Amino acid sequence: MTSHTAHMRDSTSTIAFVCPFTLLKQTGTPIRANLTIQVASRFARCHVISLGGFEGERHHEIEEVWGTRRPTSRQFRVGVFTRKAARALAEIHPGIVHAFGPLGLLPALLYRRARRHPRLVLELHGLLAEEVSNHWPGGALFHRLLDRLAVRRADAIIAMSHSQREILLRRYHVAPERVTVIWSVVDLDLFTYREPTERGFLRVGYAGNDGPWQGVEDLMAAAAAFRSEPLLRFRFIGIEKNRFELPEAGSLEIFPRKSQEETARLLTDCDVFVSPRRGRAAETQYPTKLSAYLALGRPIIATDVSDQRAILEAAGCGLLIPPGSPDAIAAAIREILGMPNAQRVDMGRRGRRFAEEHLSLPRFRVALGKVYERLGAGGATPPR
Numbered sequence: 001m002t003s004h005t006a007h008m009r010d011s012t013s014t015i016a017f018v019c020p021f022t023l024l025k026q027t028g029t030p031i032r033a034n035l036t037i038q039v040a041s042r043f044a045r046c047h048v049i050s051l052g053g054f055e056g057e058r059h060h061e062i063e064e065v066w067g068t069r070r071p072t073s074r075q076f077r078v079g080v081f082t083r084k085a086a087r088a089l090a091e092i093h094p095g096i097v098h099a100f101g102p103l104g105l106l107p108a109l110l111y112r113r114a115r116r117h118p119r120l121v122l123e124l125h126g127l128l129a130e131e132v133s134n135h136w137p138g139g140a141l142f143h144r145l146l147d148r149l150a151v152r153r154a155d156a157i158i159a160m161s162h163s164q165r166e167i168l169l170r171r172y173h174v175a176p177e178r179v180t181v182i183w184s185v186v187d188l189d190l191f192t193y194r195e196p197t198e199r200g201f202l203r204v205g206y207a208g209n210d211g212p213w214q215g216v217e218d219l220m221a222a223a224a225a226f227r228s229e230p231l232l233r234f235r236f237i238g239i240e241k242n243r244f245e246l247p248e249a250g251s252l253e254i255f256p257r258k259s260q261e262e263t264a265r266l267l268t269d270c271d272v273f274v275s276p277r278r279g280r281a282a283e284t285q286y287p288t289k290l291s292a293y294l295a296l297g298r299p300i301i302a303t304d305v306s307d308q309r310a311i312l313e314a315a316g317c318g319l320l321i322p323p324g325s326p327d328a329i330a331a332a333i334r335e336i337l338g339m340p341n342a343q344r345v346d347m348g349r350r351g352r353r354f355a356e357e358h359l360s361l362p363r364f365r366v367a368l369g370k371v372y373e374r375l376g377a378g379g380a381t382p383p384r
Helices: 002-010 026-042 078-090 103-112 139-155 162-172 215-224 260-268 286-294 308-317 326-337 340-359 363-374
Strands: 015-017 045-050 059-061 066-070 071-078 096-100 119-124 156-159 179-181 200-205 230-236 250-255 272-274 300-303 318-321
Touching: 015 026, 015 078, 015 103, 015 119, 026 045, 026 096, 026 119, 026 286, 026 363, 045 078, 059 071, 059 078, 071 162, 071 318, 096 103, 103 119, 103 139, 119 139, 139 162, 156 162, 156 363, 162 179, 200 215, 200 260, 200 286, 200 326, 215 230, 215 326, 230 260, 230 272, 260 286, 272 286, 286 300, 286 308, 286 340, 300 308, 308 318, 318 326
Parallel strands: 015 045, 015 096, 045 059, 096 119, 119 156, 156 179, 200 230, 200 272, 230 250, 272 300, 300 318
Antiparallel strands: 066 071
């Protein structure tokens, strides 16, 4: 056996995660990335390439990737990140490169031009063409081409939802066997179930960011409809107050982004959750908040986008509404408010049971390991 062959066999147990973002950020993709790295570390030697925020060993932080296009905004310099991350990959010699998004796959493609043995996994949380605001000429075309390049060149794709998978198959003609759907998982020991207690009001909860596809404006408008309702209170987490005209609701609490631990604590004191996502970008994603809502075991109001319909119908844990309708959100809140407490508790328990059966870390470990195994990475095999 040559030394090169021996090196390649050894490198199949090494996975390099390429994250073109900071892992400290308390939003869906960094949260999922941290969980993915945590799980994969149980059965493989893992390196992490990111913009910072990873506290484990074998971290390669990429610095000086931000430039200035205008005095008030920063620009992510794709070329700088790609070159620096590719050099980090050359030092690691991984058997698998697990890239988060098209921007994460670019360094892997550059690295593979010189070293052909690594297999490339693209974990796709959304499509740049749908998510990124294009304020410069040619921006929309660039992002569409980058999406296409990534999905065409990856050896395996992890899609966040079945709706996203269908878009990949239809728009980019990806072979079905290359795309595996793995919903966002949740730490069930952190987002734990606590039996709700009857009290003189219901608290409506939301946790997430305030991006344009989140539907926060619709939720704010719905809350305003209850400004004189003493039986309802609202708690929104992850929202910047200065970005919205806040409704004069009877009891409205607004929190900026919190840690996962603090988010779990604040949500546990809610009685019903809302996921009001809308727009084309929402169809290409999976809302991480939905997994947390299910784990906490409360009724859920969700718009009919992405896989929210499939999950709520399978779990029997909430109400579906059309996207983009504050009136529909308000009507669903009134319906849950009018339910007997026992009915609400039963809906929440069914949601928790669904999370335990489909969204646990052990289940994720098996699903992730199967993706790696199909690529022939014999060293990256999870325990049975």
